[in-house]
Amino acid sequence: MAQKYSHIQQEAYEANMQLPKLNLVLFTFGNVSAADRSLGVFAIKPSGVPYEDLTPEKMVIVDFDGNTVEGILRPSSDTKTHAVLYKHWEKINGIVHTHSTYATAWAQSLRDIPIYGTTHADHNTVDIPCAPPMSDEMIGGNYEYETGFQIMNCFTDKGLSYEEVEMILVGNHAPFTWGKTAAKAVYNSAVLEQIAQMAYITESIKADALRLKDALIKKHYERKHGANSYYGQ
């Protein structure tokens, strides 16, 4: 029976193990999940288990309503946020949550990260959005579930597509990223942290730094994305 999920357990395990390697987590402050849409489930890190103690078998299997399908351990406390996003954003198969230093500091400042250079434009054509803090009712209610909706509402309000922009800051909290695979979602977390650090230093060097101009945003984004992209193999 367990064999049924071993591919996403393996995928989630490997992606989770990248977080400490990429310096994106202290202790257990992060989690990755990997979904199989044909099975309607995802594998996610168990809550509070140190990375060095993880094994593929410990990854918990959860459905898109947040119910545990298989696994002895309790899944990540952020599991419902993952479930909501998988349920409504049908083309993603991996989600990452970290408290990486610079991205979290931007989230704490409640500011979008301005697009200051091509490193940013290689991955996004817009400022990295920062969702506002939730209402006290949402916080006091089904918190992690509502966090998923807060993320989606922010994208709706700003007119963003989750297929183009694969990262967000949750205000006062920390970043979430996603992608077509768990590995891509981890990649996005590392890119976000790098962009966040560079933007912070840029503003320190020049308080009134200018956003990148449209032609350069378009050019760099299209080098790596879309029909005419020519980056990579």
Next chain:
Amino acid sequence: MAQKYSHIQQEAYEANMQLPKLNLVLFTFGNVSAADRSLGVFAIKPSGVPYEDLTPEKMVIVDFDGNTVEGILRPSSDTKTHAVLYKHWEKINGIVHTHSTYATAWAQSLRDIPIYGTTHADHNTVDIPCAPPMSDEMIGGNYEYETGFQIMNCFTDKGLSYEEVEMILVGNHAPFTWGKTAAKAVYNSAVLEQIAQMAYITESIKADALRLKDALIKKHYERKHGANSYYGQ
């Protein structure tokens, strides 16, 4: 005879060895102790001995009045601070002192660390307190002993509970943390350093950053603490 204390020597040794691994100390600028309340003693790092030369046997056994009970080496110069805290705060069994970079910089600024995000709220519901510098009389007297009282007085003045808030900045000096075990106290030191770094960056990004709102503080703290907590296994 020595066998009597070997469990806390081992515990203190392992906890001390985590400090360089977590990048919390340069050279010997830190120390950890582990207490056994049934024996009324604690094991603490010997003074000025490099981490790479430590062994469990070198941990010095000291009672809660600061007297060496067993051990050839001189205990940490901060031993009396540990002793005072163990004597008066009866539910702690581990204490850590470091000069970790960001926490120490906040201590040097004489400011409490404002609660800017959920990383902070996951561990504390209040700003990290910074005890004011001592009077010249206290400094010139039994300095390390008085440091313990300065820490406790700060908690009394601010109405804080040492069981809830397990960390403090000693103004102009550096952080102390504690916990139910030495390992937990070390964990708190690493968390404090991370919170301190994030708060510093947050203020650089947004000079007038806002403190986290109460509903979010309560929610995140209760995810990890108390009867209804649901983080971890």
Next chain:
Amino acid sequence: MAQKYSHIQQEAYEANMQLPKLNLVLFTFGNVSAADRSLGVFAIKPSGVPYEDLTPEKMVIVDFDGNTVEGILRPSSDTKTHAVLYKHWEKINGIVHTHSTYATAWAQSLRDIPIYGTTHADHNTVDIPCAPPMSDEMIGGNYEYETGFQIMNCFTDKGLSYEEVEMILVGNHAPFTWGKTAAKAVYNSAVLEQIAQMAYITESIKADALRLKDALIKKHYERKHGANSYYGQ
């Protein structure tokens, strides 16, 4: 046949592998090339291939007009910039492009890096130039090709010699460095990142820091360069 280029493939491979070792790249955000002027070609990193998967054989051979001469993989997306520089700057045999953190932040701020100390003067007698962003026409046209001309035009406008100043920031983008060998170009990338970080901290410590005075610039540069240099063996 392939043997013909194996020396520059090896050189380019080794130089590329230095980038992650020197903490100058995240993922694949960088590339190094090594030229053989007698053959009229250079070896360059394939596009988007992770550093851990590189081998000397994977380096792509390209001529100075940017045409692939040998190699199965697609060369770096920045290949045309390398080609233009090799074609017009006839004494360089190595080029590096990275998105290293501090140098990129200066590029994003559109500022030259002021010469604040001898670490800078040991390598350059002038501020590190930052080329302005290109016109929308140049960006929308043959972008990477035009980037090469933007770099050369900046040197012409500022009256700089590419033989003396072996580094530049491309505004809103990131640094390029070069040298008589690929290894020297990598060295220059690491030096630039160090200078960029120090200049950033210097301005944070003293907002109106002064540029180094001429006598000291001259002295330090001549210690390492020219007929009367006396640094090294």
Next chain:
Amino acid sequence: MAQKYSHIQQEAYEANMQLPKLNLVLFTFGNVSAADRSLGVFAIKPSGVPYEDLTPEKMVIVDFDGNTVEGILRPSSDTKTHAVLYKHWEKINGIVHTHSTYATAWAQSLRDIPIYGTTHADHNTVDIPCAPPMSDEMIGGNYEYETGFQIMNCFTDKGLSYEEVEMILVGNHAPFTWGKTAAKAVYNSAVLEQIAQMAYITESIKADALRLKDALIKKHYERKHGANSYYGQ
């Protein structure tokens, strides 16, 4: 014959190898020497040789007038500064020069490092002095020799003792440290870098941070120094 100097060659070698390990140097931007006063010479790193290529035998033997006594390689370009300091400061046996990031940034800002906390006071009772840049005549003359005098003059002008304060910033340049042994001088370089980083962060957190009060400076310094010290074994 060579045996005569092998003890200081070994000492200088080991001390030099600590610099990259402690993250105090990029490439070859640093050097350590170790003196034997009974022989009237010191062993110093050869100029421009990468740390990974060093061996004890490559350390060059130089007398206190800066003349090479033994060794095939050219000594560090900063050798005359070392010679001058050994000649006039008769109780030091080790000297270190680095371009460590934060200490160099303070040197570039031409500011003394204010004493903000006990980490600083554990090692010095005064602000870390920053010597002003030299006159153009001194720079254009016997530069490295004059650097030694610039350091000594700064101590005279400020009424400092080289036996108490074992570190200085040379304005616009970088730090020098010294001590009774080469190992102690290296220790001082690492401490200086740590103090420099903390002071920088402290001022960012609180622009008008206060210097440490006298009672606390005295207490912490005397814990580690003098007849009544009680730190260490």
